[in-house]
Amino acid sequence: MAARTRGPAPRRAPDDAALRRGAALAAPLAHWYARHARDLPWRHDDCSPWGVLVSEVMLQQTPVVRVLPVWTTWMERWPTPADLADAGPGAAVRAWGRLGYPRRALRLVDAATAIRDHHGGEVPSDEEALRSLPGIGEYTAAAVAAFAFGQRAVVVDTNIRRVQARAVSGRALPAPSYTAAERALATALLPAGAAESVRWNISTMELGALVCTARNPACGQCPLVDPCAWVAAGSPQDDGPPRRGQAWAGTDRQARGRIVQALRDADGPLSREQVLTASGATEMQAERCLSGLLEDGLAEGDDHTGYTLPT
DNA sequence: TAAGCGTGGCA
């Protein structure tokens, strides 16, 4: 690409004022993190890249407190990717317990298998290689590169989006979906040095999790209250479109969850009748959900053998 | 791009 020496700035470039605000955040953030960070096992120096990867997948849409016991058991049982790959999907879905989104367990097994077969059994450190693994998207690849390998990576999760929306952009909440402008801002704000960038990423995430929360942010305890653009603007309400909550009662998701729970809790195969009953749904919906679970690989079997988790 | 995909806790 030709060097750009003049002309208009790129359309999505963050404005200078935002970058100046960002520059004032790193030091107080790092100081706050040193005093208030939670002691989580996947942050320990002796935690393997595999342990970090497992934690990041489990933490996708699932709170820390629920992940902690499952992660601990998981890592004792399958301390390397090869251990999980050899165990297979059924054991993984069972050990996944009630973390939710059990397809994550299947993808973790697939990722472990790819690591065993194509990466010499070692979690790759390259962000692109990570991104190509099943269940590893933009966020998780960056997080593993940063937190397991100490690399400078643009980590953007829901916490970082919210902290930067408030402290830098002066908005109550980020847009409903991740935008190119947010990615550009996070990229521009990221400190240049590897160690500094890792500290920036982890401390921003932690602040979002503990202080700059979605509801009732604890601005009185926030190290960024002084430079915060949102506080400076008077902490205005969110002016975006109303957020659409996920429907739950009566959804396929609920019925699927009940079926997988029944399969997980069963000692042996369940009959079709037992599966349909466990779903709590109408027959038509239950049939649809069972078919979906079979397609997804979260269930196995037929009317003759009965139904189980995958083997 | 938007919708589908679990589960539990909290206000």
Add this chain to the structure above:
DNA sequence: TTGCCAAGCTT
């Protein structure tokens, strides 16, 4: 109680 939210990914 009901809705919102939680270290997203996939199609």
